[in-house]
Amino acid sequence: xxxxxxxxxxxxxxxxxxxxxxxxxxxxxxxxxxxxxxxxxxxxxxxxxxxxxxxxx
Amino acid sequence: xxxxxxxxxxxxxxxxxxxxxxxxxxxxxxxxxxxxxxxxxxxxxxxxxxxxxxxxxxxxxxxxxxxxxxxxxxxxxxxxxxxxxxxxxxxxxxxxxxxxxxxxxxxxxxxxxxxxxxxxxxxxxxxxxxxxxxxxxxxxxxxxxxxxxxxxxxxxxxxxxxxxxxxxxxxxxxxxxxxxxxxxxxxxxxxxxxxxxxxxxxxxxxxxxxxxxxxxxxxxxxxxxxxxxxxxxxxxxxxxxxxxxxxxxxxxxxxxxxxxxxxxxxxxxxxxxxxxxxxxxxxxxxxxxxxxxxxxxxxxxxxxxxxxxxxxxxxxxxxxxxxxxxxxxxxxxxxxxxxxxxxxxxxxxxxxxx
Numbered sequence: 182x183x184x185x186x187x188x189x190x191x192x193x194x195x196x197x198x199x200x201x202x203x204x205x206x207x208x209x210x211x212x213x214x215x216x217x218x219x220x221x222x223x224x225x226x227x228x229x230x231x232x233x234x235x236x237x238x
Numbered sequence: 239x240x241x242x243x244x245x246x247x248x249x250x251x252x253x254x255x256x257x258x259x260x261x262x263x264x265x266x267x268x269x270x271x272x273x274x275x276x277x278x279x280x281x282x283x284x285x286x287x288x289x290x291x292x293x294x295x296x297x298x299x300x301x302x303x304x305x306x307x308x309x310x311x312x313x314x315x316x317x318x319x320x321x322x323x324x325x326x327x328x329x330x331x332x333x334x335x336x337x338x339x340x341x342x343x344x345x346x347x348x349x350x351x352x353x354x355x356x357x358x359x360x361x362x363x364x365x366x367x368x369x370x371x372x373x374x375x376x377x378x379x380x381x382x383x384x385x386x387x388x389x390x391x392x393x394x395x396x397x398x399x400x401x402x403x404x405x406x407x408x409x410x411x412x413x414x415x416x417x418x419x420x421x422x423x424x425x426x427x428x429x430x431x432x433x434x435x436x437x438x439x440x441x442x443x444x445x446x447x448x449x450x451x452x453x454x455x456x457x458x459x460x461x462x463x464x465x466x467x468x469x470x471x472x473x474x475x476x477x478x479x480x481x482x483x484x485x486x487x488x489x490x491x492x493x494x495x496x497x498x499x500x501x502x503x504x505x506x507x508x509x510x511x512x513x514x515x516x517x518x519x520x521x522x523x524x525x526x527x528x529x530x531x532x533x534x535x536x537x538x539x540x541x542x543x544x545x546x547x548x549x550x551x552x553x554x555x556x557x558x559x560x561x562x563x564x565x566x567x568x569x570x571x572x573x574x575x576x577x578x579x580x581x582x583x584x585x586x587x588x589x590x591x592x
Binding site for chain 2: 185186193194196198199201205207208209210211212214216217218219220
């Protein structure tokens, strides 16, 4: 099972350095760092096809 | 080698023998009563819970504590789960970073015996369970401990032989972890007293009473993990030392009105930039959380002010994070000022938990 419920994911910068999303209903901004547990979970869900990250505005 | 030499080498009697940060439960930066969500929830600093069941649990810092301690972690079952399915579980987990666990040499023939000691108190008596495991969730050593008297502090000691196989991180990744099951189904429970290739949070036969009983309570404090085959007295650190160590994993930059962020400047007429620096190097580039609302933050510049509602984080590292707002601000490019939180509900947090 997923360890976190993640929704509304979108990169905050065109360099894709940070993702804004909701985790467990809370607004969070997650760096694209594989040592960050939130990003590891985001990547896992993206790789599984259950989450999509929108481009930066 | 003499016992005295061994004790000296291991720092026994010194405050650095304990591999647990915030074992005395004095640090609760997030504050308040925390309702566990599905999956992982961090509560008091460094104390994570995993919950997957139909009931509700809350966790808070308590001043109910055994002699010699000022605080404990208190878990309460506010809504019981009367039927614990095989995959149901709620457990407190202390997750140790590999850089700290490396000295134990798990996964090698030199793996050291460890001893876990803690003070526990519960309204539910009987045999309780837990488990030591690795960060890959595929090595586990379940254990049991008995609570003989309800609502009474008891010190428990668990000695675990070092695991000579398996993968045990020696980097900043998740490594050795200790779980205390408050109600764990059969899938995540194993035979006590032996290493196995499995993901466990408790031992077979342990009570699930904390989970199945409304208003059941479970307290813990004085957690110590040491590279010894016996328990030594809990080695407290100063509050400041424990707080500093905790901030490698979580740091509340500000909460409340009139709290300073720092210097900000107009990169353009509609874009204000500023920086956050942490008090210590964090374990990883942290996740940032900002509370949002009308004029929660303000830049004061050129004799005036310019409010904005939220913070966008840009480029992070283990030392700092750059940030900006380009949604509500309006000023003159090149002007600088001071950025300040300007609402009682303003809050900025950084989380690099494992």
